[in-house]
Amino acid sequence: MKRETGVVLALDETDPEKALAIVRDVSPYIDAVKINWPLVLSAGPDMINRLSEVTDVICDFKVADIPNTVRLIVENCVSRGAAAVIVHAFTGDDSMRAAVEAAGGKAMIIAVTEMSHPGGKMFTAKHAEEMARLGVECGADGFIAPATRPERIAAIRAIIGDRKILSPGVGAQGGSASSAIKAGADYVIVGRAIYKADDPKAVAKSIADEIRTVI
Ligand code: O7M
Numbered sequence: 001m002k003r004e005t006g007v008v009l010a011l012d013e014t015d016p017e018k019a020l021a022i023v024r025d026v027s028p029y030i031d032a033v034k035i036n037w038p039l040v041l042s043a044g045p046d047m048i049n050r051l052s053e054v055t056d057v058i059c060d061f062k063v064a065d066i067p068n069t070v071r072l073i074v075e076n077c078v079s080r081g082a083a084a085v086i087v088h089a090f091t092g093d094d095s096m097r098a099a100v101e102a103a104g105g106k107a108m109i110i111a112v113t114e115m116s117h118p119g120g121k122m123f124t125a126k127h128a129e130e131m132a133r134l135g136v137e138c139g140a141d142g143f144i145a146p147a148t149r150p151e152r153i154a155a156i157r158a159i160i161g162d163r164k165i166l167s168p169g170v171g172a173q174g175g176s177a178s179s180a181i182k183a184g185a186d187y188v189i190v191g192r193a194i195y196k197a198d199d200p201k202a203v204a205k206s207i208a209d210e211i212r213t214v215i
Contacts, residue, residue: 001056001083001108001164002031003186005208006177006215008058008166009033010191011051016043022195023054029204032056032083034189045080052081058166062112064088067098074102074109084108086144089131090124096138108141108164113156116146116169128152132159142166142186147175150183157184170207177207178214 009030013019016039023033033055039047040061051057059077063070063085070087077085087099089111099109113135114120114128124131132143142164145156153167167185169175171193180188190207197203 001058005029005031005204006181006185006187006211007031007204007208008187008189009194009204010060010168010189011035011195012038012191013195014038014042016047019043019047019195020050020054022200023051025201026194026204027055029201029208030055031187032058034058034060034086036060036062045076048077048080048082052083056083057081058084058086058110060086062086062088063099064091065095066091067094070095070098071102074099074107078103078107082107084110084142086110086112087140088112089135089140090127093134093138096134096140100139109139110142110144110164110166111135111140112144114146114149114152115144116148116167116173116175120146125152129155129159132156136160136163144168144189145185147177147180147185147188148173150175150179153180153183153185177210181211181214 059082145153147167147169165185166187167180168189170188177188
């Protein structure tokens with residue numbers, strides 16, 4: 001996945017044609033688009049293939065299952081052209097290794113550590129460092145850490161070396177792009193602040209500009 005602007009668009013827009021139009025509009029200012037169940041359930045998995053023709057696609061299915069099921073999901077995403085697949089790390093080492101093996105070096109495997117919403121403090125925060133260490137041992141290429149708590153990005157960075165950090169929670173959830181990048185994130189993940197804006201391209205550009213000032 002390229003690292004030019006540091007912006008990943010979380011495309012939770014559920015109207016397929018609107019979603020495609022937004023991606024085409026903002027594509028000069030994003031490094032990748034992240035899609036999750038809201039868009040895939042309304043548009044179908046073929047959306048992975050269609051979006052892959054425009055930009056890199058991160059399949060955020062937060063896969064959390066036994067190794068065989070994890071493998072089947074990751075293989076399907078990769079065959080549709082995904083550049084990365086996001087998995088939960090709490091499933092343990094065998095499921096994490098199954099994800100990495102199924103990706104076969106063709107797509108990045110990104111593991112969730114601490115989640116960005118208030119509820120993320122209840123369970124994920126307490127085990128975030130352990131999950132980061134497990135991800136490193138199992139060969140994960142990147143990690144999710146919360147832009148809403150930049151000090152937690154720094155804690156994960158201290159464990160994972162130069163593997164990638166993607167940080168959601170910028171904009172609608174109150175986090176700032178520059179604080180996340182300064183704390184050690186490689187990319188920020190931004191959804192509503194871009195796709196619900198009157199001018200998504202202008203917002204994506206302003207976030208890319210903000211990131212450029214701190215690197
Ligand atoms: O900018 P938003 O709040 O509209 O969207 C944030 C996106 O990031 C949305 O797609 C969430 O599903 C995702 N996300 C979080 O907000 N918090 C997390 O802790 C983790 C994710 C995520 O992307 O996990 C892989």
